[in-house]
Amino acid sequence: MRDHLGNELLSKTQAFARGIYLLEDCEGTFHWDITATGLDYTCDFNSIAACFGTYGLRMITRTTTPTANDYVKVKRHFGIPPAGLLVVRTKVTSPDWAHVQDVILRLDDEDGATSQSGIFRFTPATPACTYFDDTGGYTTLPGMDLVFSNGTWLNFAMAIDCIEKEYIWCEIAGVHVDLPGIPLYLWGAATTSEIGFSLTVMSNGTDQATLYADAISATEYEEL
Amino acid sequence: MRDHLGNTLLASNLEFARGVQLLDDCEGTCNWIAAGTGGDYVVTYATAAACFGLKGLHLATRTTDTAADDVVSATKRFNRSPNGLLVARGKLMCPDWTLVKYLSIALNVYHISRLYKAIFRYTPATDVHAYLNTAGTYTTITLMVERYTNGTWLTWELSINWTQLKYWGLTLADYTPAVSTAGMYNSGAGTTMEAELILSIQSVGAAVATAYFDAISVLDCPDI
Numbered sequence: 001m002r003d004h005l006g007n008e009l010l011s012k013t014q015a016f017a018r019g020i021y022l023l024e025d026c027e028g029t030f031h032w033d034i035t036a037t038g039l040d041y042t043c044d045f046n047s048i049a050a051c052f053g054t055y056g057l058r059m060i061t062r063t064t065t066p067t068a069n070d071y072v073k074v075k076r077h078f079g080i081p082p083a084g085l086l087v088v089r090t091k092v093t094s095p096d097w098a099h100v101q102d103v104i105l106r107l108d109d110e111d112g113a114t115s116q117s118g119i120f121r122f123t124p125a126t127p128a129c130t131y132f133d134d135t136g137g138y139t140t141l142p143g144m145d146l147v148f149s150n151g152t153w154l155n156f157a158m159a160i161d162c163i164e165k166e167y168i169w170c171e172i173a174g175v176h177v178d179l180p181g182i183p184l185y186l187w188g189a190a191t192t193s194e195i196g197f198s199l200t201v202m203s204n205g206t207d208q209a210t211l212y213a214d215a216i217s218a219t220e221y222e223e224l
Numbered sequence: 225m226r227d228h229l230g231n232t233l234l235a236s237n238l239e240f241a242r243g244v245q246l247l248d249d250c251e252g253t254c255n256w257i258a259a260g261t262g263g264d265y266v267v268t269y270a271t272a273a274a275c276f277g278l279k280g281l282h283l284a285t286r287t288t289d290t291a292a293d294d295v296v297s298a299t300k301r302f303n304r305s306p307n308g309l310l311v312a313r314g315k316l317m318c319p320d321w322t323l324v325k326y327l328s329i330a331l332n333v334y335h336i337s338r339l340y341k342a343i344f345r346y347t348p349a350t351d352v353h354a355y356l357n358t359a360g361t362y363t364t365i366t367l368m369v370e371r372y373t374n375g376t377w378l379t380w381e382l383s384i385n386w387t388q389l390k391y392w393g394l395t396l397a398d399y400t401p402a403v404s405t406a407g408m409y410n411s412g413a414g415t416t417m418e419a420e421l422i423l424s425i426q427s428v429g430a431a432v433a434t435a436y437f438d439a440i441s442v443l444d445c446p447d448i
Contacts, residue, residue: 014237014240023237023240025237025239025240047252047253047255048253048255050252050253050255051239051255052239052247052248052252053239053251053252053253054251054252054253055252055253089240089242146417147415147416147417148303148416148417148418149301149416149418151257151301152301152302152303152416152418152420153245153246153300153301153302153303154302154303154418155242155245155303171306172303173303173304173417173418174303174304174305174306174444175306176306214239215239215240217240
């Protein structure tokens, strides 16, 4: 058998490249799974949410009887990367950070035996960034007590090791924190084998929380 | 720990690349933050403003009650780069330089509770190119005395090293003066942690000043 390894599809159409699991420019068809509080939340591709191109992902908590901790969550599922590494990146902003309780980036790693999660959370009001630790609580990350203007686009990213079941790093707005050896949280047994990737916005009070996201990717390697 | 480096997102969809803070071909939705004198200034994507593709960014001062020193600006905010470098670049053109008093490109950084400004300013009437110095006044770049024909598209670049709070480079058309020892202006208190690119023009007299921009990018490292 000939060598099947060779040139990778690094050019033009990245969707065909080997290590890419998700590449969402928010310009095409909306295929995210949505869960949210109430009924009249908003979750779509909209021009006001564009960081690049014409559209971005718009998430707004419910209009009717809004309360604190209302949320909108979008989720995609894909296979476990063979290399075991998974990097998710996006750009996010809010037209009013004061109405946002949390922005949460989450990776659920189900390998057929167990279900474990890596969760990276930005809390603008505090301000703080935290990760979900192996005891089921949130641990504050150093140097990430950042305040941003409304409308500022932020890089928001996390990497996990799906083999060692550990965090690798978290990043927001160019501030990078390595998390070597920090285990993911173990939920329990699982029979499915897949990765679940979700992005959530939660409201801070009785005002609707709005989050825009664009250029959302999940890849199995880090960039050089 | 295994090698975490592998596939790179270097190809067609540059918006997914790690070091890209802004990438605006002005073909999608215009989400620049607009400001200016009066109410009917223009910050939009227009076909007349296209250097590449169908549209470019059209800046024009107000039409009603036009007066000298009317201004219009377009702003984008994004996170600071992790490696300390920010390189803003694009194309610009003016259909009538005689109506423009100043054309300014600003790359500002909010850092440790202060707002630091780097501003490159061109004065068409006198051919003076200048940068904002640490004292808050403009230093003329003496070897940069150029006059441009109406309708000529010029390449511009403004780059900073925000960890050292210094300019890193300036370019307009074909000239790149040495400014790497020049410090940014500490303009006062800032509470946020981000960077911003501001494109602006100011009118000479009671006529509408216009400038066009296209292919606008901000990267966190220079091109190789």
